[in-house]
Amino acid sequence: MSNLTWTIGDVRVTRIVELEMASGGTFLMAEATPDAIRRIDWLAPHFAEADGRLKMSIHALVIETPSKRIVVDTCIGNDKPRQIAAWANMQTRFLEDMTAAGFPPESIDVVLCTHLHVDHVGWNTRLVDGKWVPTFPNARYLMGKAEFEYWRDEGDSEVSDAQIFADSVQPVWDAGLVDLVAPDHQVCAEVRLVPTPGHTIDHVSVAIASGGHAAIITGDFVHHPCQMAHTGWASHFDYDKGQSSATRRRMFEDFARDQTLVIGTHFAAPTAGRVIKDGEAFRFEV
Template identity: 50%
Template sequence: MNTSPAPLIPSWTVGGVTVHRVDEVPLPPATGPWLLPDATPEVVTAQDWLHPHFAGRDGILHIDSHSFAFVVDGLRVLVDTGIGNGKERANPAWHNLRTDFLERLTAAGFPPDSVDLVILTHLHADHVGWNTRQVNGEWVPTFPNARYLTTRAERDFWATYDMDEARRQMFADSVIPVEQAGLLHAVDVPSNGAEIAPGVRLIPTPGHTPGHVAVELTSQGETAVISGDCVHHPVQLAHPAIGACVDIDPQQSEATRHKLLGSLADTDTLLLGTHFAPPTAGRVVTHGDAYRLRLVPAS
């Protein structure tokens, strides 16, 4: 008999909607210097508010992989699908994982067959991995009853991109099987965003990838924004010019961060960081000539 306790599923309330964080895995300390090379220990330790949750006293960034799940108007929604299990990946931190992500997702009340909508902020390996799982040696959609959404700009970009072998592998095991099953839908997102479900809007936040979107959730006068990778880590609130080594268009990525953070600053909107370590969420407040995060712990 399995007597291990059910995993704790952190959540936040946005109006009448409960947003659950479904944890996959903390990423290793080497992730920060690789991903955000300009976030040097000196830069990080100068922002004392990052300690202890988002960085150590040594300036090493804390970075996580997780998804968010919620129900709106009866629609069961999952935002991004993490790295996935058993995937061959060039990044050793992502290679051949064996996590309990699906058990956590089920514990949150979202067994895979129950998910109606999967929103992919962009098509990178650590955001599409659980799109599929292996069954009898084949990669099949993990969420067989769901519509998987990406933006048309995103899918069209990668369709003509000269991919390296690692990215081809990722598309082969995590994107193409969903397309072949007829479950991947590309949507047009104008500059003012697109409502895809009641109270759920895709906000164009390009730069990291050309078709990247953040996800805005509004209910009963309250609002939250799920960042995707337009902001990887709270240090970028203090220094929006710090970009990721994998940004397709670094200048556009920086401009997007300035615009998004400026729109959130000193409002009641909750920012949920797709890679933010626990406590993951907070409100953007003006801090000097930039910003910081005022924490909103999960329930």
């Protein structure tokens, strides 16, 4: 498998895929029926099948700057007890693929979680001799302070959320590897966080700037490019649907104006492109 890469000035971003899928969109957004998806004619072939199913991906994005190696979002992980059957007790070669791409776990300086949902924290830890241990032993794990506190305190109310926090967040906290940060935290000269709340309480995106070029790693304020055509299509999993819709409109306006390279956290290959103003809405050009 060849990995997609993008260059932004002195920075390189590499996509490491864990899982790719095509499925009916209503599992994610009520409005995303096959008919509605087929009516957005620029989605196929990259982001939708001809029958109107959505093509999506779960992947990590490795940012290499002149001084740091940063992993953004750590997918689902292996061996984890999970409610979604296809995500339970996974046995993928994700870590081997990451190492083969030139990124052995011990070489990672920073792990960044855009938010603490199940498909963004999984490889924070791995199972060794029956215990969850940090996968990236030399990394600082950056998490939004309000995001961390929400899942630490609210996670108890839902068994599945408590499980996710317990096996994928608590062990890195206990190992002293977590830094709780503000949603506009500057990670290094080229990389900073951008607040994009609504999907979760303290969701962040990751902005990259180098040599006069700019890119953004979305996280889940947008799950799929169909939300550029319909910014009001909110995910069932959005914490505040009004806020997530406002965030999408605001961010897409900025990206269209600034010609930002947009790298989607769940966008199928080719995964990155430019947002173009399209009447009252937007489209994605790859």
